[in-house]
Amino acid sequence: MHSCMANLGARSTAEEALRGISLRGKTALVTGASSGLGIETSRVLALAGANVVMAARNTAAAEEVARSLREALPRGAGILSVRALDLADLGSIHAFAKAYRARGEPLHLLVNNAGVMATPRGTTAQGHELQLGTNHLGHFALTMALEPVLRASAPGRVVTVSSGLHVRGSTERMMETLRSDPSYQKRKYVPFDAYGDSKLANILFARELANRLGPAIVAFSLHPGVIPTPLSRNLGVGGWLFRVFGRPFMKSVPQGAATTIFGATAPELEGRSGEYLSDCAIARSSSDGRDSEAARVLWKESERLVASTA
Numbered sequence: 001m002h003s004c005m006a007n008l009g010a011r012s013t014a015e016e017a018l019r020g021i022s023l024r025g026k027t028a029l030v031t032g033a034s035s036g037l038g039i040e041t042s043r044v045l046a047l048a049g050a051n052v053v054m055a056a057r058n059t060a061a062a063e064e065v066a067r068s069l070r071e072a073l074p075r076g077a078g079i080l081s082v083r084a085l086d087l088a089d090l091g092s093i094h095a096f097a098k099a100y101r102a103r104g105e106p107l108h109l110l111v112n113n114a115g116v117m118a119t120p121r122g123t124t125a126q127g128h129e130l131q132l133g134t135n136h137l138g139h140f141a142l143t144m145a146l147e148p149v150l151r152a153s154a155p156g157r158v159v160t161v162s163s164g165l166h167v168r169g170s171t172e173r174m175m176e177t178l179r180s181d182p183s184y185q186k187r188k189y190v191p192f193d194a195y196g197d198s199k200l201a202n203i204l205f206a207r208e209l210a211n212r213l214g215p216a217i218v219a220f221s222l223h224p225g226v227i228p229t230p231l232s233r234n235l236g237v238g239g240w241l242f243r244v245f246g247r248p249f250m251k252s253v254p255q256g257a258a259t260t261i262f263g264a265t266a267p268e269l270e271g272r273s274g275e276y277l278s279d280c281a282i283a284r285s286s287s288d289g290r291d292s293e294a295a296r297v298l299w300k301e302s303e304r305l306v307a308s309t310a
């Protein structure tokens with residue numbers, strides 16, 4: 001393992017964030033590996049030598065991505081493999097984790113990257129609001145189901161991709177969704193509020209995960225920046241205009257994946273488990289995101305919901 005510890009920042013790419021660190025012999029799992037940041041994250045982890053399990057609900061698209069990544073990766077890169085995982089269905093998550101455990105494979109790096117943004121009102125297979133259900137509950141269930149593997153493979157890291165839009169989130173509204181109105185039957189559904197709640201939940205989850213899994217397994221959440229990926233597909237013409245005309249002000253995909261790679265590998269993050277990262281550095285989330293009591297309550301509620309539908 002070597003590193004020259006170059007200064008990293010908002011414009012750093014994922015490869016630069018790696019700083020020559022070798023992940024040979026490590027196994028990483030990246031969710032949402034079929035598109036956007038998940039592709040670049042998978043590529044750079046494999047470049048560093050890690051074997052990468054690319055989890056995707058659209059396995060045909062992910063196989064196509066994996067094939068083109070393999071063609072371009074140098075000799076000595078890690079092995080890329082594709083597996084089916086639908087984070088909007090706890091049944092799929094449990095089947096995925098059961099098969100993972102049965103294979104006896106290690107897991108050193110879990111990258112909770114998949115996400116949906118500003119979807120029309122919808123629910124997961126278990127009837128939870130789609131954004132909180134996919135972005136938070138799905139990753140919560142996946143991490144819990146893989147916890148024995150993470151522990152057996154320690155030391156390890158869990159990196160959860162949140163967003164600067166977590167500031168739109170509200171602990172109070174999120175709790176109401178989890179406790180009494182899981183599919184917005186009683187309240188008006190506002191797509192970006194629900195996205196904000198899910199991304200706030202990602203931050204609180206990483207905080208509490210750090211308490212529960214530490215010190216051998218560390219956890220971070222992060223804002224990747226604003227990147228023109230298909231994430232804005234639900235915004236219609238507005239999303240298209242945003243991607244086309246906003247591009248000069250955005251990060252590229254390699255820059256967007258940099259903070260994930262930083263969270264997954266940076267030696268200077270040892271001892272800083274639970275932190276929220278942005279631009280390849282420790283950052284400050286909203287005050288709701290720093291609320292340890294809310295993190296503890298969210299954990300309990302998520303545990304209850306996942307257990308009740310197991």
Ligand SMILES: NC(=O)c1ccc[n+]([C@@H]2O[C@H](COP(=O)([O-])OP(=O)(O)OC[C@H]3O[C@@H](n4cnc5c(N)ncnc54)[C@H](OP(=O)(O)O)[C@@H]3O)[C@@H](O)[C@H]2O)c1
Pocket residue numbers: 031032033034035036037038056057058085086087088089113114115116117134161162163164223224225226227228229230231232
């Ligand atoms: N791009 C940005 O500006 C930005 C800013 C802040 C935060 N983020 C966060 O960054 C992460 C990556 O987003 P991205 O920009 O790379 O968007 P993207 O290109 O749309 O990729 C999202 C990935 O998540 C997958 N996914 C969605 N629902 C899923 C489900 N139910 N089960 C399994 N996989 C599912 C998608 O699969 P399909 O292709 O099958 O839909 C896709 O592979 C997300 O968590 C997002 O919230 C992005």
